[in-house]
Amino acid sequence: MSEADGFQEDTVSVTERLAAESLIVDVDGFEGPLDLLLMLSRTQKVDLRRISVLQLAEQYLQFVNQAKTLRIELAADYLVMAAWLAFLKSRLLLPPDPTEEGPSGEELAAHLAFQLERLQAMREAAARLMARDQKGRDFFVRGLPEDVTRLRSVSYTATLLDLMQAYARIRTRDEFRPYAMDRDHVFTMEQALDRMRGLIGYAGDWTDLSAYLPEGWTADPGRRRSATAATFAASLELAKQGRIELRQAETFAPIAIRRRTQ
């Protein structure tokens, strides 16, 4: 309400000054060209719907000219509006050119009138809104709100599976060994290399690679697989070092190795 009052006072004082000095150049008092146009329109003392846009355009252009003579720098949007209003004025004054495209002067004028009316309506709506009863000024909320207390209760859950796994874990603790430590069935490449380095001295002729598998690693398929892979990898390493030669008759055929003779 107070804001609205203040605003009303503002407009009244500006209008009064306008009347007194016929025109004042006080651009700071306006919020842009539309605001200024709305202010100027008040001097016509008619319903905004029946406003003479032509007259308004002339008032505005006069305002801008006066500002120029007073060497007051106008913001660009005021000048843009001036240019547009000059264009509108010419359209309104000249007979319509049927060959010309685009909206007529009347249409443009009607839109400007609509914009002014809408701005005015929003200002009045704002004033009415602020004049309403307001919370904390006219009506009040509970002074001592009782907060909702939150009761936090925890519900524990466990599934039958959890229960059984827990029991199994306890009862089999002795059997349990972490997987990473379980290297029983792994023959490493290092082991294979060590073994082959000691043996290739005797491999003068082509010998099947499988002959180099360590004892005790051939029966169990898992152990055999690991030993084969390690031995093969070791043979590749030795070939790279130039210590042995590799040979394979065809794809998937047995691989043979022999010592390389310098």
Added chain:
Amino acid sequence: MTETIAREKSLFEAPPMAEQERMVEAILFASADPVTVAELEARMPHGSDPAEALVHLRKRYEGRGVHVVRVGDAWAMRTAPDLGFLMQKETVETRKLSRAAIETLAIIAYHQPCTRAEIEEIRGVAVSRGTVDQLLELEWIRFGRRRMTPGRPVTYVVTQGFLDHFGLESARDLPGLKELRAAGLLDNRPMPGGALPADEEGEAPEGQSELFED
């Protein structure tokens, strides 16, 4: 066994309406902020009908020093506005809003959901960042859905806090809304030929009719 049944029954049978009214009264009374019907329902015993209890309660407080008021889809208790003069002690000094902020708020309220470009078109000037920030901070406006136009601009709508502050049941109850709409002043009328004053959107804000439709 019978005891269990009796207890279960009471768990699922709603209390009498008079009792429900007391419950709604207590909950609304205790809260400074509006409480939604859904929230009331969640807090009251199973099977309660807070909407009906509210009708009774509202009637009971008619003409009293405290009123039951509707705020959007929520309800609250507020002192009667005519007794505001007794409350100097409780009055909260609100920061004075600038004219730009008040106008921007009104434009958002009457045109929501409303983009910044639309606010600027109506006011004829750029909206300063501080203006919108201030309204957001007051929690009187919030972001609405983005407009499905090029650039997908954000929109602003008013909040429950706005309705609460200005004692409005809904945005439909904004003063003079009907007249403004009847006069076509809430239409988004683009500039003929699309010349001059910023009209980047060029598309009617369909949201508004949505929001205000009853």
Added chain:
Amino acid sequence: MTETIAREKSLFEAPPMAEQERMVEAILFASADPVTVAELEARMPHGSDPAEALVHLRKRYEGRGVHVVRVGDAWAMRTAPDLGFLMQKETVETRKLSRAAIETLAIIAYHQPCTRAEIEEIRGVAVSRGTVDQLLELEWIRFGRRRMTPGRPVTYVVTQGFLDHFGLESARDLPGLKELRAAGLLDNRPMPGGALPADEEGEAPEGQSELFED
């Protein structure tokens, strides 16, 4: 002239009692602290009788969801004590049982009735009091008969609540070690699908049959 007189008169004539009651109602509602009669008097129009208004107001709120209560020498409005439960919001948080608790529970289930010393012997670590208390509180275990051995230690057994929670007819339905092994539960991997072969043979873990005698 007459207007001035009327206004002056109203300034010095107390409002009707019903109006005073409204005023007291609004003030008590909006105040953060209890309000004394003197304070009410100072805030209300000259000539008001807040003490009498309070009597009326108090009566009006009898049996309502909100009461007018005396706090020392001041007055306040409070929600009815019997509706306090509405001011509480219950949130239930589910948490997994700790490993110690689930192991202890499993041992009791498989070996009941079971003493604390036996649990400790099987787990290989001391059982904290909190673990047993938690299980007792959850009503998954209860005290069984005392063991007729020196010291007469208490024993623990699982409850009906335990059986309900775990979907068991009796603790005997728990799979034995063999089934656990067959189901892959003895691997340190999560069990796929959770399907367990039914215990057709009804084989109980060793010692269980004697222990389930009662």
